[in-house]
Amino acid sequence: MVRKCPILILKELLSDISFYSTTTPIENVMIKGIEMDSRQIKPGYLFVCISGHTVDGHDYVKQAIQNGAIAILAEKPLDVDVPVITVSDTSRALAILANRYFERPTQDLHLIGVTGTNGKTSVTYLLEAIFQKAKKHTGLIGTIQMKIGEESFEVKNTTPDSLFLQKSFAKMLEKEVDAAFMEVSSHALVMGRTFGCDFDIAIFTNLTQDHLDYHSTMEEYLHAKSLLFSQLGNRYDGNPKYAIINKDDSHSLTLIKSTAQQVLTYGIHSDKLDVQATNVMLDANGSSFDMRTPVGTISIKSKLMGMFSVYNMLAAASAAICSGISLKAIQTALESTTGVRGRFEPVVAGQSFGVIVDYAHTPDSLENVLKTVKSFAKGNVYVVVGCGGDRDRTKRPIMAKTAVTYADLALFTSDNPRSEDPKQILKDMVEGVDGQTQAYRVIENRKEAIQYAVEHAKEDDIVVIAGKGHETYQIIGDTTYDFDDRQVATEIIHQILQKEL
Ligand SMILES: CC(=O)N[C@H]1[C@@H](OP(=O)(O)OP(=O)(O)OC[C@H]2O[C@@H](n3ccc(=O)[nH]c3=O)[C@H](O)[C@@H]2O)O[C@H](CO)[C@@H](O)[C@@H]1O[C@H](C)C(=O)N[C@@H](C)C(=O)N[C@H](CCC(=O)O)C(=O)O
Ligand SMILES: Nc1ncnc2c1ncn2[C@@H]1O[C@H](COP(=O)(O)OP(=O)(O)OP(=O)(O)O)[C@@H](O)[C@H]1O
Ligand SMILES: N[C@H](CCC[C@H](N)C(=O)O)C(=O)O
Ligand SMILES: [Mg+2]
Numbered sequence: 001m002v003r004k005c006p007i008l009i010l011k012e013l014l015s016d017i018s019f020y021s022t023t024t025p026i027e028n029v030m031i032k033g034i035e036m037d038s039r040q041i042k043p044g045y046l047f048v049c050i051s052g053h054t055v056d057g058h059d060y061v062k063q064a065i066q067n068g069a070i071a072i073l074a075e076k077p078l079d080v081d082v083p084v085i086t087v088s089d090t091s092r093a094l095a096i097l098a099n100r101y102f103e104r105p106t107q108d109l110h111l112i113g114v115t116g117t118n119g120k121t122s123v124t125y126l127l128e129a130i131f132q133k134a135k136k137h138t139g140l141i142g143t144i145q146m147k148i149g150e151e152s153f154e155v156k157n158t159t160p161d162s163l164f165l166q167k168s169f170a171k172m173l174e175k176e177v178d179a180a181f182m183e184v185s186s187h188a189l190v191m192g193r194t195f196g197c198d199f200d201i202a203i204f205t206n207l208t209q210d211h212l213d214y215h216s217t218m219e220e221y222l223h224a225k226s227l228l229f230s231q232l233g234n235r236y237d238g239n240p241k242y243a244i245i246n247k248d249d250s251h252s253l254t255l256i257k258s259t260a261q262q263v264l265t266y267g268i269h270s271d272k273l274d275v276q277a278t279n280v281m282l283d284a285n286g287s288s289f290d291m292r293t294p295v296g297t298i299s300i301k302s303k304l305m306g307m308f309s310v311y312n313m314l315a316a317a318s319a320a321i322c323s324g325i326s327l328k329a330i331q332t333a334l335e336s337t338t339g340v341r342g343r344f345e346p347v348v349a350g351q352s353f354g355v356i357v358d359y360a361h362t363p364d365s366l367e368n369v370l371k372t373v374k375s376f377a378k379g380n381v382y383v384v385v386g387c388g389g390d391r392d393r394t395k396r397p398i399m400a401k402t403a404v405t406y407a408d409l410a411l412f413t414s415d416n417p418r419s420e421d422p423k424q425i426l427k428d429m430v431e432g433v434d435g436q437t438q439a440y441r442v443i444e445n446r447k448e449a450i451q452y453a454v455e456h457a458k459e460d461d462i463v464v465i466a467g468k469g470h471e472t473y474q475i476i477g478d479t480t481y482d483f484d485d486r487q488v489a490t491e492i493i494h495q496i497l498q499k500e501l
Contacts, residue, residue, distance in 0.1 A: 116205025342469025359469025397432025
């Protein structure tokens with residue numbers, strides 16, 4: 001199916017919005033595009049004013065008009081020479097308009113949304129592997145990138161704004177994508193970035209502490225996650241919709257109750273699971289288990305490490321089963337996949353000890369990763385870890401405590417301090433540690449912290465570099481510096497090996 005970007009009669013475009021008012025008649029206004037950023041406006045565009053967390057888009061109307069905007073969607077009347085359409089909520093209106101403008105693309109896509117504190121990126125990549133094994137054309141949107149087949153596009157947010165989303169889905173349909181997998185963050189659900197997305201399947205991975213800077217309580221955070229399930233299948237189109245829920249998570253019942261659609265539960269320990277892993281074996285080479293499903297049982301021998309990976313595989317397999325993918329394709333894909341960039345990624349640079357780069361930046365993910373490493377490490381475990389600035393402060397002492405509990409030596413360092421004082425972040429972390437009995441060091445400079453760990457590690461030891469995973473930058477103040485944990489570790493190891501020659 002080839003879709004072209006339409007030039008639309010503004011009045012027609014607004015037909016999905018029931019209540020709005022205009023300053024001048026808009027009967028003959030044709031628009032060539034929609035933008036919410038005045039800097040991106042091109043001649044003939046509609047500019048949508050969003051009042052954001054940092055600035056108010058209404059203040060950029062003049063710039064938008066200078067750049068060629070021929071109409072404005074706003075939350076208040078404005079004194080300008082082009083038609084102004086006013087609505088009570090421009091973010092919501094934008095989601096509706098974007099959906100209409102791009103011809104409701106998700107109605108023609110098999111769309112799977114994944115939410116939860118940890119595992120969203122991992123599950124979307126497992127889905128991609130499974131669907132590709134079943135010879136489907138795939139699309140993916142998440143923390144690392146937007147993908148159409150093997151083509152990659154940059155993203156600013158894990159779940160982009162509604163305009164970017166609908167444009168991406170339209171692009172996917174142009175490229176004949178059958179199924180798309182996307183991470184749905186709690187921020188996006190609260191901000192309505194996914195309004196207009198017609199999800200066929202919604203997956204819940206787990207809920208543990210994070211983002212308490214944005215959601216004031218865990219209850220609010222849970223409620224945000226539940227929106228994906230309460231909004232599932234709002235527009236009945238005759239196709240079955242499924243909520244896939246990790247029943248071993250203590251919040252599962254709330255999510256099950258929040259949806260009116262069919263529910264498939266997965267897990268290991270709970271009663272009456274639809275998809276269950278049994279005989280789980282974990283070791284330094286990966287994981288193996290039997291997966292019982294409503295359509296048969298398969299044995300899986302995967303290279304993915306840790307119990308959390310077993311949960312991710314169950315989640316992806318459950319969604320694939322609901323999508324009609326064969327157990328054979330699921331089994332083959334799970335057995336051949338080697339994991340995602342920056343998630344439990346080994347650094348192999350000729351050293352005699354292990355180095356693992358992992359995106360653990362929450363208390364729960366850090367605990368999972370360190371427990372997994374500790375379970376097979378023959379020597380000492382070192383962890384290099386920091387906590388992001390301008391993010392949940394209350395997770396800092398918990399992450400530090402987790403680090404010293406499971407590692408033999410923890411090196412507390414910087415991880416995107418952003419506008420905060422890196423020393424204060426480190427102080428917040430150290431609050432969680434009993435300095436008398438627990439082994440840690442504070443080394444603010446991340447490169448030096450990695451260097452310390454790598455220089456001290458001996459054969460059979462393992463160094464875990466946590467928190468930044470695939471990231472290739474370090475944000476300090478307003479400046480974004482190049483920084484890639486994998487590259488930095490490799491360079492330091494090479495220097496050490498050179499000296500030893
Ligand atoms: C707090 C938050 O979520 N902010 C998001 C929000 O930005 P904002 O409200 O600050 O926007 P703003 O800068 O005030 O601008 C308001 C409006 O004015 C417009 N503007 C602005 C300047 C100008 O010159 N002209 C102009 O027209 C902007 O285009 C915008 O429409 O809207 C932007 C566009 O959609 C987002 O990129 C931005 O995400 C920021 C970068 C962010 O860091 N968000 C994080 C907290 C987030 O959303 N994270 C989740 C993942 C969490 C997880 O790991 O689970 C995510 O989905 O990414
Ligand atoms: N199911 C899981 N349960 C707990 N921890 C997990 C799980 N899956 C992955 N992890 C850990 O969490 C880290 C982040 O995983 P992943 O990137 O898949 O999560 P995410 O939900 O996409 O995170 P983000 O919110 O930053 O987008 C991994 O590096 C790993 O340490
Ligand atoms: N999506 C998460 C990623 C955190 C990654 C970590 N490296 C940090 O910068 O805190 C956030 O924006 O909170
Ligand atoms: Mg992610």
